[in-house]
Amino acid sequence: MRADALYRLPLLVRHNTLLRLRDPGHLVSYLVMPMVLMLVLGPLHRAALPDGGASQTVLGMLVMFSVLSLSVVGTALLTERTWRTWNRVRATPATVAEMLVAKAVPVFVLLVLQQGLLLLFGSQVVGMPVTGGLAPLLLAVGAWSFALLAIGVALAGFVRSHGELAALCDVGALAVSTLGGAFAPLAMMPSWVRALAPFSPGRWAMTAFGAAVTGDTATTVRAALVLTAVGVVAGTVACVRVGRGLGELRG
Known part of the structure; x- marks a missing residue:
């Protein structure tokens, strides 16, 4: 049975990779739009925040547009429901875990690629200083992508x-x-926003990226652990929901 799973999984991953590559519109727009906004908002943030304006611009746009990429994650599952092929796939020997992993791997790679390119653009074009090493950045990108992936699949199940x-x-x-x-930095936001901020995954993403680019590894690890926990909870919900079966979409 395990050997069969090792044979099925690469086939399922390849199939889902082809589906994503044939519909790249959302990912392209979520890559180009933040770059344009970084160039437009960069001078404003640098004027308002002399000590961290470039980082605020780059990391803020990265987090916002990576959250918008949830639609790409959810669409990976909704497409099967639209085509009415999800239940047919479930009728095969493939397990729910295998099907979700096969959906997740291509999208995870795309999310990592999106964030990596935006960080590169931000550092080389916008002028965001990066004094930290590569490892903290990879940790922040990986944890945030995992959390987004799990939340997106959970949403698509409901x-x-x-x-x-x-x-x-x-x-x-x-x-x-x-x-x-x-x-804008939370210090400039109303008190009620600051009170709700710890409940937002975006706050932990901003913390993880902000610490990673400055070389604060300990803070990066703490924020990444929170994002990983969010991903585990959302992923568990997704597995339970998908395991119970999914109905057809409404027109």
Whole structure:
């Protein structure tokens, strides 16, 4: 049985990779738009925050548009429901875990690539100083991508249409980014926003990235652990929901 799983999983990963590559529109837009906004907002943030304006611009746009990428994650599962092929796949010997891993791997790679390119653009073009090493950055990127992936799959298991997914992702991205300090440092935000900030994954993402680029490894690890815990909880919910079966989408 284990040998069969090792044979099935690469085939499923390859199939889902082809599906993602054939529909790259969202990922391209979520890569180009933050770059444009970094160039536009960079001078404003540097004027308002002389000591950290470039980092605020780059990391804020990275977090906001990576949250918007939840729609890409959710669509990876909704596509199967739209085509009414999900239940057919479930009828095969492949387990729920195998199917979710096969969906997750290509999207995880794309999320890591998106964030890596934005960090590179931010450091080389926008002028964000990076004094930390590569390892903390990889830890922050990996933990944040894992959390986003798990949340996206969990959302896709509950929504009943692409419209519902789009609405949840758009509103969620705005809320998570605002509470995380993506638009402005939390010190400049109202007190009620600062009180709610610890409940936002975006806040821990901003903390992890901010610490990673400055070389604060201990803070990066703590924030990454919180993001990993969020991912584990969301992933567990996703597995339970998907394991019970998914209904057809509404038109």
